[in-house]
Amino acid sequence: MLKATKVRLYPTPEQELALAKSFGCARWYWNFALNACIQHYQETGKSLKLASYKGMLPQLKKEYPWLKENCYSSVLQCVAINLDRAYKNFFEGRAKFPNFKSKHHKQSIQYPQSVTVNGEYLKVPKIGEIKAIFHREVTGKIKTVTISKTSTDKYFASILCEVEGTDVKQSGDNIIGIDLGLKDFAITHNGENATKYANPKHLYRHQKNLARKQKKLSRKTKGSKSREKFRKIVAKVHEKITNSRQDFLHKLSRKLVNESQVIVVENLNVKGMVKNRKLSKAISDVGWGKFVNFIDYKLKQSNGELVEIDRFFPSSKTCSSCGHVLDGLSLDIREWDCPNCHTHHDRDENAALNIRNEGIRILTEGGGNLVFADGGCVRPPACKSKGHWSVNSEAYTALVGSV
Numbered sequence: 001m002l003k004a005t006k007v008r009l010y011p012t013p014e015q016e017l018a019l020a021k022s023f024g025c026a027r028w029y030w031n032f033a034l035n036a037c038i039q040h041y042q043e044t045g046k047s048l049k050l051a052s053y054k055g056m057l058p059q060l061k062k063e064y065p066w067l068k069e070n071c072y073s074s075v076l077q078c079v080a081i082n083l084d085r086a087y088k089n090f091f092e093g094r095a096k097f098p099n100f101k102s103k104h105h106k107q108s109i110q111y112p113q114s115v116t117v118n119g120e121y122l123k124v125p126k127i128g129e130i131k132a133i134f135h136r137e138v139t140g141k142i143k144t145v146t147i148s149k150t151s152t153d154k155y156f157a158s159i160l161c162e163v164e165g166t167d168v169k170q171s172g173d174n175i176i177g178i179d180l181g182l183k184d185f186a187i188t189h190n191g192e193n194a195t196k197y198a199n200p201k202h203l204y205r206h207q208k209n210l211a212r213k214q215k216k217l218s219r220k221t222k223g224s225k226s227r228e229k230f231r232k233i234v235a236k237v238h239e240k241i242t243n244s245r246q247d248f249l250h251k252l253s254r255k256l257v258n259e260s261q262v263i264v265v266e267n268l269n270v271k272g273m274v275k276n277r278k279l280s281k282a283i284s285d286v287g288w289g290k291f292v293n294f295i296d297y298k299l300k301q302s303n304g305e306l307v308e309i310d311r312f313f314p315s316s317k318t319c320s321s322c323g324h325v326l327d328g329l330s331l332d333i334r335e336w337d338c339p340n341c342h343t344h345h346d347r348d349e350n351a352a353l354n355i356r357n358e359g360i361r362i363l364t365e366g367g368g369n370l371v372f373a374d375g376g377c378v379r380p381p382a383c384k385s386k387g388h389w390s391v392n393s394e395a396y397t398a399l400v401g402s403v
């Protein structure tokens with residue numbers, strides 16, 4: 001089972017410089033390889049294989065010695081793997097086309113191994129021992145460490161560990177995906193189990209009460225004393241509903257945040273959905289937007305992380321077992337069988353698990369939403385004009401010649 005710990009890092013000025021160089025190399029190689037993929041496709045109509053652009057690395061390091069000097073080799077390997085995954089996700093309809101990375105956004109690099117925790121320090125190859133604040137002990141085997149720098153110049157490390165499944169319950173290190181439902185309020189998945197949280201029944205009761213009282217109110221003569229009295233009664237019921245909904249959202253978000261270090265949600269366009277009349281009442285009532293806000297600020301207090309995934313991601317109609325994407329899945333279908341691997345799925349549980357997996361993918365790629373932010377079109381990278389990189393390098397020529 002995977003657990004995540006997010007820690008704030010306090011690098012020295014020298015370490016900041018070393019990190020900046022590593023970020024730069026990873027970004028450069030991502031953009032180089034992405035451009036090579038695009039050019040190769042334009043020239044041959046075929047997509048470039050992972051082994052091809054991974055294979056360019058030794059030659060690139062010869063051509064650009066700073067690549068070798070400034071960046072730990074595994075970091076670049078991770079870039080290649082992440083680009084390959086981004087491409088696959090695009091072709092299989094799970095994500096938008098990968099974007100070029102800019103130095104003006106959040107920066108990140110990923111280490112598949114070799115990072116160790118040493119007391120209050122995180123020991124990172126080529127960077128050194130960086131001072132870190134650990135709010136909880138890092139247990140288990142470190143799988144990946146993603147070091148990022150925010151646009152406000154704060155440094156963080158997301159440490160993903162593999163742990164035995166036993167000590168999960170009492171600790172709050174889970175990574176959970178949440179699918180916000182209509183039948184149930186929310187469905188969570190922690191990678192092993194799904195949990196459904198129903199809409200509170202008393203809310204429904206209050207709602208019926210409100211409808212009854214509003215009807216009575218409408219029958220009262222305008223300007224009459226009893227109408228004024230009833231107006232106040234209705235306002236009170238309204239207040240009660242607002243309070244108990246707020247209370248429910250606070251309690252549930254608190255529970256989930258206590259259990260988790262990372263929470264993955266879909267970035268829903270609630271306004272857009274409310275336009276759909278049929279669903280509008282249920283959606284405005286359950287208060288999704290508010291719920292995500294509550295989770296967000298509570299996670300910030302506990303140093304956790306909210307990962308919002310793209311609405312584009314087809315969480316409901318993707319099979320969480322084999323990745324097969326259905327053509328469509330109407331709202332009334334609550335359970336389905338995958339035509340590819342025959343796994344039986346509960347609609348909402350499958351969606352919550354997919355949301356979690358997608359969150360982990362984004363987390364381990366480090367780029368967060370930026371990887372696919374406003375994707376769909378390919379922008380020329382900012383650094384291209386400065387001649388920092390070009391696919392007309394020897395590595396690329398050698399590669400194309402060999403294909």
Ligand SMILES: [Zn+2]
Nearest residue numbers: 319322338341
């Ligand atoms: Zn399947």
